[in-house]
Amino acid sequence: MDLAYLLAGNAVSRKFTDLSAQTVDATVDSLIDSLACALAGTNAPGMPEARRAMSRFGSEGPTVWGGFGHAPAPVAAFLNAGSMHALDYDDTDDKVPLHANSVVLPALLADVEDSRPDCDGQEFLTALAVGLDGAMRVGRAGGPKGSRGWNYSVISGCMGAVLAIGRLRRWDTETTVHALGHQLAQTAGSLQSIIDGSLAKRFQPAMMSKNVLMSAALAQEGIDGPLNVFEGRAGFINLYQDGKFNIESMHLGLEGCSLVDDLSLKPYSACRFTHAPIDLALQLHERGLRHRDIKHIRIRVSGQAVNMVGRRFDHTSAGVVDAQFSIAYTVAVGIERGAPRIGDFTEETIRDPQVGKFAAEHITIEANDSVPFLGMVPVYFEVELNNGQRLELGTEQVSGSPELRMTPTQFRDKVVDCLTYNASRVQADELISVVRNLKTGAPVSSVLKLMA
Structure with missing residues (x-):
C-alpha cells in the first residue's frame, strides 16, 4: 500500500495519552507562539488588502482572528494563515526547513469552529500534534529541494494539515487517504516570491490552508482522490522529490508524534537562515561595537x-520581505540596535540610511563549501575593525532551536513583543494561561474567544 495509508492510519488512531509530556508541552508552546505571531501580523502589509479581497465571499463562518469578524472556513483559514506568517516570526523545523504551523494550525482551528465547536483541549492538541508531526515527517523524509524552487512550508505542510483534520473529524483511514489525494492534486509552492521580495510569500501557506479545507470537504462527501499519493508515478515522491525519499524514517516515533519536540521557535522576526548570523551580530553588539x-x-x-x-541589500528599493530575507540587513540591525524586533521590519525602518549603507558597503556574504549546502550552521564572521584589530567569531547553534531554546522569560518577551506591536487587547499572560489550560481539557472555544 502507498505510504499515505501508513500516515492516515496512524493519524486517525492517535490518542492524547499517546503523546509524551514533552510532546504535549512542545505542541502547546508552538500554539502560543503561533497565535501571538498571528495577532501581531493582522495589520502587516498586504493583510488589510487581503481582507478586502476576501470580503466578497461572505461574512459568516469561523473567526477571522484579531477582531475582523467571520468568514467561510476556507477564507478564514486563508486570512488567519496570512497574518500568522506575515512577519516571518513563526516556528520552523530547522532540518528542512519549513513552517509547520503556518498551514496546519489555521486550517485546523477553522475546521474546529466549522465541524467540532465542542472540541476539548486534549482532542485539539492531539490533532495539532498529528498535523505538525506529519508535516515535519514528510519534509524530513524527502529533504528540501530548494534548488528546484519548491517551498517546503507549503508542499509538506498541507499534507500535515490534512492528517490533522482527519484526526479532528475522526475519519477512517480510507477517507483520510482520499483527502490526501485531493490535496496532492492541488499542491504547489514556488520560492520565486522570496526571490522577488513579493508579499505573495506570506500568502503561500494561506493558499494551502484554504485548499486543505476544500480537499477535506470533497473527501467528506465521498469523492475519491488518487490513492497512490506518495509512491505513484506522479505522486509526491516522484513529483517533488525526484524519486528520493527515506520511507524508513517515516516510522521512527510516528505513534507518539515525536518530531513536534524538534520545532524551533524563532527569537527574531526574520527568515530562519538569518538567525545564526544575528546571534553573532549580537555578540559584537554586547562587546560595545557599533557601525x-x-x-x-x-x-x-x-x-x-x-x-x-545572501543577496545585496539596497535600502532605497528594498521591500519588507527583502529585509526579512537579508543577512546583511538583519546583521546591521543587530550590531547597531540589538536584537531585531518586529518594528525593525516596516517600510519606514528599513529605509534607515545608516543601517542600509552599512549593510551594502561593509558586509560581504560568501558560501562556505565546507558547510553542508542546506545547513543553517556553522556560520563564521571575520571582522576587521577601524583600529586595525581583527576578530573571528563562529557558531554551530541557532537561537530558538531544541539545542538552544528561548528561556521562559525570552519566550514571554516574544509574546509581549507580538501583542504590544499591534496593540492587541489580549494580554500575554492571559494568552499563555488560556492555551496551557488546553492540556487539562479546557474547551478550544476559550482560545477562539481570545483570538476574536
Missing part, C-alpha cells in the same frame, strides 16, 4: 543561505 567601529565583516554561510538571504 562606526567596524570597517568590514566577511560572513561565511551555507550555499542555501546565500541563495535565500
Whole structure:
C-alpha cells in the first residue's frame, strides 16, 4: 500500500495519552507562539488588502482572528494563515526547513469552529500534534529541494494539515487517504516570491490552508482522490522529490508524534537562515561595537543561505520581505540596535540610511563549501575593525532551536513583543494561561474567544 495509508492510519488512531509530556508541552508552546505571531501580523502589509479581497465571499463562518469578524472556513483559514506568517516570526523545523504551523494550525482551528465547536483541549492538541508531526515527517523524509524552487512550508505542510483534520473529524483511514489525494492534486509552492521580495510569500501557506479545507470537504462527501499519493508515478515522491525519499524514517516515533519536540521557535522576526548570523551580530553588539567601529565583516554561510538571504541589500528599493530575507540587513540591525524586533521590519525602518549603507558597503556574504549546502550552521564572521584589530567569531547553534531554546522569560518577551506591536487587547499572560489550560481539557472555544 502507498505510504499515505501508513500516515492516515496512524493519524486517525492517535490518542492524547499517546503523546509524551514533552510532546504535549512542545505542541502547546508552538500554539502560543503561533497565535501571538498571528495577532501581531493582522495589520502587516498586504493583510488589510487581503481582507478586502476576501470580503466578497461572505461574512459568516469561523473567526477571522484579531477582531475582523467571520468568514467561510476556507477564507478564514486563508486570512488567519496570512497574518500568522506575515512577519516571518513563526516556528520552523530547522532540518528542512519549513513552517509547520503556518498551514496546519489555521486550517485546523477553522475546521474546529466549522465541524467540532465542542472540541476539548486534549482532542485539539492531539490533532495539532498529528498535523505538525506529519508535516515535519514528510519534509524530513524527502529533504528540501530548494534548488528546484519548491517551498517546503507549503508542499509538506498541507499534507500535515490534512492528517490533522482527519484526526479532528475522526475519519477512517480510507477517507483520510482520499483527502490526501485531493490535496496532492492541488499542491504547489514556488520560492520565486522570496526571490522577488513579493508579499505573495506570506500568502503561500494561506493558499494551502484554504485548499486543505476544500480537499477535506470533497473527501467528506465521498469523492475519491488518487490513492497512490506518495509512491505513484506522479505522486509526491516522484513529483517533488525526484524519486528520493527515506520511507524508513517515516516510522521512527510516528505513534507518539515525536518530531513536534524538534520545532524551533524563532527569537527574531526574520527568515530562519538569518538567525545564526544575528546571534553573532549580537555578540559584537554586547562587546560595545557599533557601525562606526567596524570597517568590514566577511560572513561565511551555507550555499542555501546565500541563495535565500545572501543577496545585496539596497535600502532605497528594498521591500519588507527583502529585509526579512537579508543577512546583511538583519546583521546591521543587530550590531547597531540589538536584537531585531518586529518594528525593525516596516517600510519606514528599513529605509534607515545608516543601517542600509552599512549593510551594502561593509558586509560581504560568501558560501562556505565546507558547510553542508542546506545547513543553517556553522556560520563564521571575520571582522576587521577601524583600529586595525581583527576578530573571528563562529557558531554551530541557532537561537530558538531544541539545542538552544528561548528561556521562559525570552519566550514571554516574544509574546509581549507580538501583542504590544499591534496593540492587541489580549494580554500575554492571559494568552499563555488560556492555551496551557488546553492540556487539562479546557474547551478550544476559550482560545477562539481570545483570538476574536
